Amino acid sequence: MDKRYQVFVSSTFADLQDERSNVIQTLMEMDCIPAGMELFPALDEEQFEFIKKVIDDSDYYLLIVGGRYGSLSEKGISYTEMEYDYAIKQGIKVVALVHGSPEKLAVEKVEMDSEARQKLQIFREKVTTNRLVKFWDDAKELSGLVALSLPKTIKTYPAVGWIRGNEATDNTDLLKQLNKLRQEKDELEKQVQVLQANNTEILDLAQGEDILTISIRHNVNRGGKREKVKLEYYISWNEILKFIVPKVLQPYPERAIHANFTSYIASKYPDDFDIVSIDIIDFENIKIQLLALEYIRLLGDPMDIFWEIMPSARKKIVRSLALKRYESDLTNDE
Incomplete structure (x- = not known):
């Protein structure tokens, strides 16, 4: 029975559009179902409740960290970090792709505010501590990293995945959908x-x-x-x-x-x-x-x-x- 896995792609947006595009294209070529902020309205507290449901429906969580911390919620935490924390809490397996040399990024791709830079550093330490992480320096590297890392994660931690309706005749919820x-x-x-x-x-x-x-x-x-x-x-x-x-x-x-x-x-x-x-x-x-x-x-x-x-x-x-x-x-x- 063929399965397609839904992968939630999480990152800041404005500075990582090329990177997200490369990753999403690779996921589609791997017959995965990418999900992320492209599919949602502008982020706010109410919309984040909807995003949590999409994360719940996802089989894996793919995080891309660049040189920005991202938009802050009312709690003073970026939505990207909130998504990450929620995925960890729900036990969803994470594939983390972290920029190896953020100090070399162009000015428009890094945080100028010292407080935001400090929050980004703390978030990077959280992501890279006691977790398998792949580092990248160029957007073109991401396709290869995803193609290598995700299949290993799927093999090691098999998820439920999605199957065609005609192959799941005993799945009442899927048939209703x-x-x-x-x-x-x-x-x-x-x-x-x-x-x-x-x-x-x-x-x-x-x-x-x-x-x-x-x-x-x-x-x-x-x-x-x-x-x-x-x-x-x-x-x-x-x-x-x-x-x-x-x-x-x-x-x-x-x-x-x-x-x-x-x-x-x-x-x-x-x-x-x-x-x-x-x-x-x-x-x-x-x-x-x-x-x-x-x-x-x-x-x-x-x-x-x-x-x-x-x-x-x-x-x-x-x-x-x-x-x-x-x-x-x-x-x-x-």
Whole structure:
């Protein structure tokens, strides 16, 4: 019976985006299910209660420590350390990847506040004491460290993992989850049908350079204080397609699209936007619109949805997004 293991990836965000991306990509290539802050709204005390439930559902906890301590909770402890402490308390096996030379990091990747630096040092000592730790100095090293460390951890400390619904007929809770997801998928398909019925021609649907407004929630560190801010991000459907299409030329996991799209939006903001998230409703609206435009189709089952470009739309979309020759080039050719 094949299992897929859910791995919670914990770290500070703004300074470790490349590192997180490398680790998450490696986990997906290992057929693991990555979970982390990319999937959650901006962190606060209420959202941390939800994150604890996700950690409870995870089989392993992967911690990346760089040169920042991270956003502080009301208790004066970073959310990253709170996640770590909770995972240890719950007995979840930890894979810790700690930067070996934080003093060599760029200024924007380290704590400037002396109190935060002291808290980071104490946290590093906690993580590296009486625990197997791997040290890294470059983001490119992380993929190899994960590929070596996680399989050993899985072999030494086997976890429950996730299995397909058709392989767990005696698992009542899993079947209930599967039925719920199927109902949600049916409801989504009904929404698509209604949308198509109300728009008799594809041309009536928003597309091309039409603008979609996405709600952005994020934290901003100003003067050592974390402030919650909500903004609206304006993006054209062509820009959305340019991001999504290269990934869905072959079936691609929906959860990975959501995580990568969130990172893409986050990259548009300055580093002091500590955590950026997009409203899940906006992501669902993007999916519905692309389905209605008959640009993508959904594959897999409700537990593991994949997106793929529709064969009938592949040529049209790829041509529309391909680089065009300038008029001057055409004149010179003549």
